[in-house]
Amino acid sequence: MRYSIFQVLKEGLTGHRGWRPVWREPTPQAEYDTIIIGGGGHGLATAYTLAKVYGGKRIAVLEKGWIGGGNVGRNTTIVRANYLLDGNQPFYELSLKLWEGLEQDLNYNTMVSQRGILNLYHSDAQRDAYRRRGNAMMLHGSGAELLDREQVREMLPFLNFDNARFPVRGGLLHRRGGTVRHDAVAWGYARAAAALGVDIIQNCAVTGMTIENGRIKGIETTRGPIRAAKVGCAVAGNSSRVMAMAGMRLPVESHVLQAFVTEGLKPVIPNVITFGAGHFYVSQSDKGGLVFGGDIDGYNSYAQRGNLPVIEDVVEGGMALMPMIGRTRLLRGWGGLVDMSMDGSPIIDRTPIKGLYFNGGWCYGGFKATPASGHVFAHLLATDTPHPTAEAYRFDRFRTGRLIDEKGVGAQPNLH
Amino acid sequence: MIIPHPLLGPRDAQEFVYLGDACLIDRPDGMAEDSADAFHDYVYMRDNPAGEHRELWYHEQGDRSWLVVTRDTVTHRILRAELASDIARQRGRGR
Ligand SMILES: Cc1cc2nc3c(=O)[nH]c(=O)nc-3n(C[C@H](O)[C@H](O)[C@H](O)COP(=O)(O)OP(=O)(O)OC[C@H]3O[C@@H](n4cnc5c(N)ncnc54)[C@H](O)[C@@H]3O)c2cc1C
DSSP: OOOOHHHHHHHHHTTTOOOOOSSOOOOOOSEEEEEEEOOSHHHHHHHHHHHHTSOOOSEEEEOSSOTTOSGGGTSOOEEOOOOOSTTTHHHHHHHHHHHHHHHHHHTSOOOOBOOOEEEEEOSHHHHHHHHHHHHHHHHTTOOOEEEEHHHHHHHOTTSOTTOSSSOOOEEEEETTOEEOOHHHHHHHHHHHHHHTTOEEEOSOOEEEEEEETTEEEEEEETTOOEEEEEEEEOOGGGHHHHHHTTTOOBSEEEEEEEEEEEEEOOSOOOSEEEOSSSSOEEEEOTTSEEEEEEEEEEEEOOSSOOOHHHHHHHHHHHHHHOGGGGGOOEEEEEEEEEEEESSSSOEEEEOSSBTEEEEEOOTTOOSTTHHHHHHHHHHHHHHSSOOGGGTTOOTTHHHHSOOOOTTOOOSOGGGO | OEEEETTTEEEEGGGSEEEEEGGGGSOOOTTSTTHHHHHHHHHHOBOOOSSEEEEEEEOTTTTOOEEEEEEETTTOOEEEEEEHHHHHHHTTOOO
């Protein structure tokens, strides 16, 4: 069923009895051409693109839990292309362009909202660094504006401008950035992929891989073995566990990242704001809740929940920047498993095992990458060659020294 | 999380700084034939297990000792904490 305003009106007048489930619940077949492990945003976007752009047939997405239960439904929904380094910025710009056309492409309302992102700066040195970043963004056509203190005050009068230690001096505005409703992205891709014949199989965990003579033959799952000539892995925080089934070690550590939402408030925060002197960033959802988060907890974790010290740190950052939120009540907090890579940038590449491909290392920032990740990973699966926009995201960069370390902190994931 | 420091007793994990997998104690020989491979693995590759994990924590806000903490990454339960210097010596290191 194609969604349109007329469909909504028609259903509204006939008691909403015509809506149908948006994807099938198929039983797994004995064999597929391509299997994608992981039904998060990246896995679903990959399957969709593979079917739509590359004419792939007999594709399955295997998800151990339910669609939208992983990071794709846990993130703070921010999309942006405000990176500095050459390996990254063109890729995120591609992703932003794809976000801009996504709803029409999928025929699904994913609530793409380009409300702008403002990164605040609090010192001269930080302003210079942001100016440089803004120049890099402009070179790649992503747009950036450096605002001074008064311009920021006009936009966000409620900030604590005269914080004794970290006064707000201005900000870098990325107007095309914003938010996208995260679970609608998962559902929209799942619906569009299913419509192209992709089997989306939930409650089906991959438990092993069958490899013969250095080539993938199929996988073991909790719902039986499935044969496939090509297997792509996109399991975010579980990357090391799944790739260990193929005997591989990765330049990745799994960490927990927490996020929070308050009770619903009247519209108060018009865009996305990041504090430049502490770990705090915030936006307001369409339901009115303030959605915010901070840094990762900082130690290896598969717990999908965090600890109190980080909550305290994030809330302190929030209070320092916008004391007006002090009376708001927190409604929920949760954690997700993020695949922190050793240079803070992702990996989309072939593996030494023929037919097995890897997509991971997204750290705390892979939601914004979802459409482009699907785009380039589908290209890799279909053609066995890396997409030109993702050529830097190879395993061998850790060997050649061509790291993409945005923060310049070295091989220590909890500092990225 | 509370870390049972072998000398100081139970201490809040917030007093510590986390480094990562305790395999970092075993620094490869830079002069060996295969040192490029060995250092690639040492610096970048990790087992990253779900379950028991031996890891290095530095008691920065305390006695500045390095500990090897054995912790379950699925439950965050801490099973053991030892002085990293003891472990390094057990492995034949001078200090
Ligand atoms: C709290 C939080 C806030 C974040 N905020 C942002 C943000 O504002 N902006 C941004 O760009 N990014 C953000 N991120 C990061 C982003 O959410 C992730 O990088 C991205 O969603 C990862 O890709 P995915 O959607 O495919 O992952 P997931 O949705 O986690 O998909 C992976 C799937 O693989 C499945 N799986 C695992 N093991 C197996 C197995 N053995 N067999 C079958 N299936 C398996 C999992 O169940 C899971 O559903 C945030 C992350 C968190 C946790």
